[in-house]
Amino acid sequence: LDEPAMKAKFQLTVRSPMDGSIVLSNMPVDQHFYGDQTMVVSFQESVPMSTYLLTLVVGKFEATEMVLNPPADLAGRSPVVKVYTAYGNQKQAAVALRTARMSVDRLVKKLDADFPLPKLDLVAIPDYPSGATEHWGCITFRETTLLTPADATQADIARVASVVAHELAHSWFGNLVTMPWWNELWLNEGFASFFEYEGQAAAFPGWDVWSDFTYNDAQRAMRADVNPAASPLNIPSVVTEAQMHSAFSSITYSKGAAVIRTLAVALGQMNNNGPGQGFFLSSRGSGSFLAGLRT
Numbered sequence: 030l031d032e033p034a035m036k037a038k039f040q041l042t043v044r045s046p047m048d049g050s051i052v053l054s055n056m057p058v059d060q061h062f063y064g065d066q067t068m069v070v071s072f073q074e075s076v077p078m079s080t081y082l083l084t085l086v087v088g089k090f091e092a093t094e095m096v097l098n099p100p101a102d103l104a105g106r107s108p109v110v111k112v113y114t115a116y117g118n119q120k121q122a123a124v125a126l127r128t129a130r131m132s133v134d135r136l137v138k139k140l141d142a143d144f145p146l147p148k149l150d151l152v153a154i155p156d157y158p159s160g161a162t163e164h165w166g167c168i169t170f171r172e173t174t175l176l177t178p179a180d181a182t183q184a185d186i187a188r189v190a191s192v193v194a195h196e197l198a199h200s201w202f203g204n205l206v207t208m209p210w211w212n213e214l215w216l217n218e219g220f221a222s223f224f225e226y227e228g229q230a231a232a233f234p235g236w237d238v239w240s241d242f243t244y245n246d247a248q249r250a251m252r253a254d255v256n257p258a259a260s261p262l263n264i265p266s267v268v269t270e271a272q273m274h275s276a277f278s279s280i281t282y283s284k285g286a287a288v289i290r291t292l293a294v295a296l297g298q299m300n301n302n303g304p305g306q307g308f309f310l311s312s313r314g315s316g317s318f319l320a321g322l323r324t
Contacts, residue, residue, distance in 0.1 A: 034209040036077040043070045045087055053086040053113065055166040057148050075165075076145060082204055084164035086152050091116050097130040106143040107134050113152040114176065121176035124186050125151055128193040132228030136201060139227065145205045151175060151193065161192050163199035163221075170196075187229075187236075194228025195221050211267040214276045219262075219285020222246060223293075242290065250284035262288065 044067050045052050052058075052070045055078070062069040075083075090113040099107035110129045112122040129151055133144055146166040153175040161170040174192040177185055202220035226238045253259055260280055267273050 031080045033079045033081070033207050033211065036079055036207070038074050038077055039083050040074040041072045041085060043072075043085060043087070044068070045070065049089050050087050051090055051113075053084075053090075053150055053152060053167050055082065055084060055146065055164060073147075078165055078204060079207055082163070082165045084162075084167050084169060086113075086154070086167060086169065088154070089116060090114060090152065091119060092150075097126055099130075099134060103134055103137055107137045108144050108147060108149040110149050111151070112175070113150060115153065115155060115172075118153065118172070118176055121178050122151075122153070124177045124181075124189050125153075125170075125175045125193050128190045128228060128232040129197060131232035132194045132197045133200075135227055135231035136198065136224065140201060142201060142205075145200060149197075149200075161196050163196045163203060165200060165204045168196045187241075190229045190232060191225055194232070195225035197228060198224035211273045211276055212264040214264070215262045215281040215285035218277070218282045219289050222282045222286035223289045242286075246283040247287045247290075249279050250287045253279035254284055 039055070041054050043052050043054075047063070047066060047068050052068075054072045056073040056075050058070055059073045060071045062071075092111045092113045097110045099109070110126060110133065112119075112126045112129070114122055129149065133149065136142075137144055148166055150167045152167065152169050153172045154169055155172055157169060157171040159169075159171065160174045161168065170192070174189060177189050181189075198221040199217065202224065203217035208214060208216050226242050229236060229238045260276075260278070262280060262285060264272075264276055267276055
């Protein structure tokens with residue numbers, strides 16, 4: 030069943046033509062079998078996860094030049110990071126690779142929680158319909174949200190860093206610890222929107238990211254919230270697919286992040302392990318955000 034709280038383990042086996050394509054999924058490859066015209070790729074069994082996180086990518090990509098290992102003190106706790114692009118675009122992946130490596134390492138330490146999967150791939154897909162999707166262990170992106178060409182502006186670089194850090198934060202907030210239902214979407218997106226600034230700060234320590242937060246999220250939240258028709262953070266009823274899609278709004282992302290930052294400042298946790306460590310540690314045993322909030 031395609032419901033956030035209903036998690037399952039997945040084990041994929043894929044038959045693909047031998048035309049130079051590579052095959053990627055959430056987990057590492059377990060076995061390859063080669064025939065005359067096709068190859069069969071089997072992946073390791075996944076950890077328990079929501080069905081919307083399952084992904085399969087088949088295409089002509091390369092990642093030979095863009096691989097970063099974790100630092101020695103995080104070996105075994107933080108994965109090797111690879112960025113896959115269409116052939117010829119590898120030089121445009123440097124910002125994404127740096128942001129991914131530094132974001133993951135920062136959150137492993139800050140949350141005192143290992144990266145939940147054995148590998149992490151970021152894939153730039155031509156004509157991808159969404160900006161990015163937090164498929165666990167194999168995050169998919171539109172090329173414009175993962176790649177920075179030679180003529181990229183500072184705004185372009187900041188946009189890529191923001192999106193990459195946001196999607197990586199979902200590895201813990203949303204993927205490992207998950208909302209029971211879509212009416213609590215703000216917990217997924219609010220925490221990911223907050224922690225994307227932690228990732229950017231780790232990757233680019235010279236940036237004043239928390240000043241950017243005031244404009245990008247706090248003020249955006251207030252502009253949305255002043256509307257009399259604005260929904261509350263915890264949406265009273267999400268029954269239809271249309272209601273689920275409408276839940277993805279400035280309220281769930283920006284107001285959620287602003288509320289979390291307000292709590293963090295009030296509790297004096299902006300400069301140490303919080304916010305989120307205690308909440309996360311108390312949530313992950315059950316896999317539910319509600320458990321953490323009640324603890």
